[in-house]
Amino acid sequence: MKIHAFLLTVLLAVPLLPGMCRAAETGRALKADVLRSAPYSDARKTGVIVRGETLQILTKKGAWLNVKNGKRASGWVRLLSVRRGTAGSGSTSKGVLDVASGRAGTGTIVATTGVRGLNEEELKGARYNAAEVKKLDGYAQTPRQGEQFARRGGLRAVKFAYLPEPKQKGGRR
Amino acid sequence: MKRLRVLGFFWGFLFAVCVLPAEALDLGEALKGVVIGGTAVTSGQTGEAPPKTEAIPGEGKPAFSLKSPSREQEIDIGREIAGNLLGASPLVDDAALQTYVNQVGRWVANQSERADLPWRFGVIESADINAFAAPGGYVFVTRGLYRCLENEAQLAGVLSHEIAHVVRSHHLKILKQSQLLDIGAGWVGKRVGTDREILRKVIGSGAEVCARSLDRSAEFEADRMGVTLTVRAGYEPYGLPEVLQTIGQTGRDESRVTLLFKTHPHPDDRLLELDESIGNRLDAVRGGKTLGNRFYRLKP
Numbered sequence: 367m368k369i370h371a372f373l374l375t376v377l378l379a380v381p382l383l384p385g386m387c388r389a390a391e392t393g394r395a396l397k398a399d400v401l402r403s404a405p406y407s408d409a410r411k412t413g414v415i416v417r418g419e420t421l422q423i424l425t426k427k428g429a430w431l432n433v434k435n436g437k438r439a440s441g442w443v444r445l446l447s448v449r450r451g452t453a454g455s456g457s458t459s460k461g462v463l464d465v466a467s468g469r470a471g472t473g474t475i476v477a478t479t480g481v482r483g484l485n486e487e488e489l490k491g492a493r494y495n496a497a498e499v500k501k502l503d504g505y506a507q508t509p510r511q512g513e514q515f516a517r518r519g520g521l522r523a524v525k526f527a528y529l530p531e532p533k534q535k536g537g538r539r
Numbered sequence: 540m541k542r543l544r545v546l547g548f549f550w551g552f553l554f555a556v557c558v559l560p561a562e563a564l565d566l567g568e569a570l571k572g573v574v575i576g577g578t579a580v581t582s583g584q585t586g587e588a589p590p591k592t593e594a595i596p597g598e599g600k601p602a603f604s605l606k607s608p609s610r611e612q613e614i615d616i617g618r619e620i621a622g623n624l625l626g627a628s629p630l631v632d633d634a635a636l637q638t639y640v641n642q643v644g645r646w647v648a649n650q651s652e653r654a655d656l657p658w659r660f661g662v663i664e665s666a667d668i669n670a671f672a673a674p675g676g677y678v679f680v681t682r683g684l685y686r687c688l689e690n691e692a693q694l695a696g697v698l699s700h701e702i703a704h705v706v707r708s709h710h711l712k713i714l715k716q717s718q719l720l721d722i723g724a725g726w727v728g729k730r731v732g733t734d735r736e737i738l739r740k741v742i743g744s745g746a747e748v749c750a751r752s753l754d755r756s757a758e759f760e761a762d763r764m765g766v767t768l769t770v771r772a773g774y775e776p777y778g779l780p781e782v783l784q785t786i787g788q789t790g791r792d793e794s795r796v797t798l799l800f801k802t803h804p805h806p807d808d809r810l811l812e813l814d815e816s817i818g819n820r821l822d823a824v825r826g827g828k829t830l831g832n833r834f835y836r837l838k839p
Contacts, residue, residue, distance in 0.1 A: 396807055406822070428777075445777060446811070446817065449787050451785075486798070492746045493626040494619065495623075495629065498622070499622045501637075505660075506645075506659050507642050507658075509645065515643070516773065520828060521774065524773055527767075528767045530816060531763070
């Protein structure tokens with residue numbers, strides 16, 4: 367009887383595991399923003415996030431992330447308000463965003479044996495390579511070929527105006 | 540054939556330089572005429588347009604403003620830069636990969652105002668995380684950056700940013716700014732150089748223009764246009780922001796992002812700027828595709 371109960375618990379718990387694994391992703395708030403009850407800008411406000419605070423990222427839906435900030439609140443916030451992951455030493459900003467970012471330069475380096483980087487000196491000293499330019503030409507696609515490729519993937523052209531320059535300059539300068 | 544045209548450019552340039560009055564008061568303006576008149580030789584072989592007021596005295600070449608170079612001239616300049624860049628980092632030897640990138644790039648470029656350009660896309664052999672554009676429709680992504688991508692929408696986002704640089708002639712503007720000064724200095728020094736030297740005056744040496752920073756505003760503009768073009772092409776709009784998110788996680792002191800971080804605003808700043816611009820404008824965009832299944836994955 368007890369064994370059955372145990373098995374039942376295990377069976378019920380297994381499907382939850384993948385979700386639990388995904389919940390491990392964290393991020394950091396790039397700016398103060400509002401948390402909402404659903405991934406829409408007119409959804410009910412459930413809380414706020416403060417710039418620089420660490421967030422747990424639960425799921426992503428379109429332009430929105432469902433996040434949780436410690437014990438205080440959870441809700442949906444715009445994807446662009448959050449930097450996913452906790453690595454990196456941040457931007458030019460000083461202060462809270464630079465805290466707890468000592469991981470820079472470790473862990474993520476992949477093996478790059480035999481493959482060079484591109485520094486300024488190499489670019490400056492580069493010599494014209496006619497054979498490679500010819501190869502490059504060989505891979506070119508016509509506008510029509512581009513359309514056919516898009517159709518095969520189910521892509522359809524959408525009318526959309528260029529995004530405007532922000533009136534009020536955002537970001538840290 | 541191409542080489543011949545470039546040679547034509549040089550001889551035209553040399554000739555123009557020789558007939559230029561050295562005592563020209565406005566050296567910058569005069570030199571602009573030189574470069575311009577010389578370059579026009581390439582396209583002026585058949586039809587002879589009447590010389591404008593700024594044309595070099597005694598020459599029948601059409602004056603040509605670098606403010607609005609011909610399509611052919613733009614492509615010539617870009618091709619030279621692209622060839623030099625490929626001299627530093629050749630194409631990844633994978634025909635399927637290169638074709639795929641050209642298919643995605645071409646479709647996205649079709650959505651821009653410069654669909655007429657002979658767009659060329661390539662993945663180059665470099666562990667760095669970076670992407671480059673040259674005038675006339677040349678776009679390159681490093682193997683290091685390609686490896687960061689997870690789906691076709693993200694690739695489209697990266698290519699879109701570079702396509703935007705080409706459409707807005709951002710690099711041409713940079714060349715224009717420095718070129719006149721450089722030629723001015725060379726002229727005062729030793730009058731005339733060799734073919735190679737003169738070409739370097741136009742595009743700088745090698746692919747150094749690829750290592751130069753554009754204005755921050757040009758990068759932000761390319762991000763906004765990039766997202767726009769991605770949307771127009773029917774992709775999920777957040778391809779580019781997602782890649783910026785990924786790059787933002789790379790430590791500043793990692794060598795593979797040194798050049799990128801030196802020449803671009805930090806990804807965090809770019810994301811914030813994009814956020815300001817986007818607001819809720821993408822909320823109504825539905826049905827964008829990610830196409831992770833068709834994304835071409837590099838062999839390990």
